[in-house]
Amino acid sequence: MRTRHSTTLLAAAGAGALLLSGCTSTTGEAQSESGVPLISDGALTVCTNTPYTPFEFERDGEVVGFDMDLADEIAADLDVEKTVIQTGFEGIESGADLSTNKCDVAISGITITEARESQMAFSESYFDDELGLLVPAGSDIQSFEDIGDARVAVQQATTGQTYAEENGLNFEQQEDVELMLQKLETGGVEAVIGNVSVLGTRAAGNPDVVLADQESNGEQLGVAVGSENTEMVDAVNSTIDRIEGDGTMDRMREEWMGL
Structure with missing residues (x-):
């Protein structure tokens, strides 16, 4: 597995607002080296909702778990850091957090459904539940x-x-x-x-x-992305394909789920 990127743990409300105050207001004004639109230069901003063991939960002040390892891999492929924002699941599953540029992706054990697909885009499935x-x-x-x-x-x-x-x-x-x-x-x-x-x-x-x-x-879980950010969807799918092919996904399943 690639070296883990640093994780910044932010509270859902006040800290999230502070983060956005220093970011561009429209996704796409910042970009990764590969040209994928980001809301903040040099960082993949990830919305998640804890606790949801083994996908995401706090340990020693850091959000860890299967989903966070996946986020690490996406950030590594984009050559950026990873920033985590904890938020309510309602804002994630409704697509509001993505449409308001609170985060670039939402990774939080999200089941892909037709209703949610009308509000946001999804990667290919990374876990069948x-x-x-x-x-x-x-x-x-x-x-x-x-x-x-x-x-x-x-x-x-x-x-x-x-x-x-x-x-x-x-x-x-x-x-x-x-x-x-x-x-x-x-x-x-x-x-x-x-x-x-x-x-x-x-x-x-x-x-x-x-x-x-x-x-x-x-039931299939996917990474949620803003509806218009097709470049990010492609980037996430590329990472999922890579880690499924090189054994990283199998190691993640064994570490976090014993599967």
Whole structure:
């Protein structure tokens, strides 16, 4: 793997505004050496939402994880530094953070959907995921079909919430995945629905919860880019193709997910 680029951790609101005050106001006025438009000279600005282990989470004051390694590789290929902005997932999944030039790319375990594609552009898929069901060890809930009227937690604005809505489940929304998982582990809900990659990681580290079921829903994760920034889409796809071919992607999967 290439040497990691430095990561600057910024708060979602005040620090993000400070960052933008020193940047160009329109994507494309700054560029990488290869001519890819950037909002700030010499930096790939990445929006993400933590915690979402193993994709992005804080460790020793730095945002790390599978997605952040991917961002490192993109920045390395562009020959720029990486700057990370933590922001709410609503601003990411709606495309607002990209359309207002808050960041060049959003990398945050984002599922590619038709609705989101109408608001932003996506790279090719870099990870195929499934929907998972996490329950306490010994629970009578062994599958999605067993949920019934049980109280379920989901992360807001995710495919887990969509599944709960479409299936008429008794659910509550949590702002981030950590709050969702804590709700289960403290007995506030009887199950959580989310991505297998995230729930499986939690189950592997906590014997009190188990991954009871998973369902293939064709879910694919992509890097989100502003709708007009085709040069960035091409650059990200080039990096994804490279790391899938040279073994870097396999090493990332092993490091962060044990896959």
